[in-house]
Amino acid sequence: MPPVIGYDIPMSTIFSKIIAREIPAQIVYEDDLCLAFRDIHAQAPVHILVIPKKEIPRLAAATTADEPLLGHLVLTARQIAEKEGLLESGFRIVINSGPDGGETVPHLHVHLLGGRPMAWPPG
Numbered sequence: 119m120p121p122v123i124g125y126d127i128p129m130s131t132i133f134s135k136i137i138a139r140e141i142p143a144q145i146v147y148e149d150d151l152c153l154a155f156r157d158i159h160a161q162a163p164v165h166i167l168v169i170p171k172k173e174i175p176r177l178a179a180a181t182t183a184d185e186p187l188l189g190h191l192v193l194t195a196r197q198i199a200e201k202e203g204l205l206e207s208g209f210r211i212v213i214n215s216g217p218d219g220g221e222t223v224p225h226l227h228v229h230l231l232g233g234r235p236m237a238w239p240p241g
């Protein structure tokens with residue numbers, strides 16, 4: 119087995135506090151496995167974060183056991199994109215993992231971005 123990066127680090131990030139309702143957020147969706155809320159520094163007209171309730175620090179720390187959960191996060195992002203009216207115009211999902219990925223909060227999250235054309239390559 120490869121080392122599991124970051125899995126042993128005890129976490130209590132701002133996202134755990136949002137899950138626990140200890141700090142407010144504009145929540146748009148919740149189920150047993152995940153929570154989705156609007157990003158506080160929106161980079162597009164629609165910018166929503168979909169996070170697992172399980173405290174996985176980042177994609178680099180995910181294991182095969184997380185496969186159903188990761189699929190659930192992506193399909194939840196797709197459901198929210200539909201609710202936000204983005205299916206036809208299009209949207210982007212992003213997962214930043216680690217320093218070079220641009221990760222700033224060590225609680226795995228899927229960015230859902232839409233409502234404007236996205237550039238490529240990303241910065």
Ligand code: 5GP
Nearest residue numbers: 132143155156157158159214220221222223
């Ligand atoms: P990352 O850079 O780790 O991929 O994404 C973290 C995201 O979390 C950033 O887009 C940032 O704006 C967002 N964020 C950080 N703190 C908060 C917060 O307290 N509330 C909300 N709604 N978003 C946050």
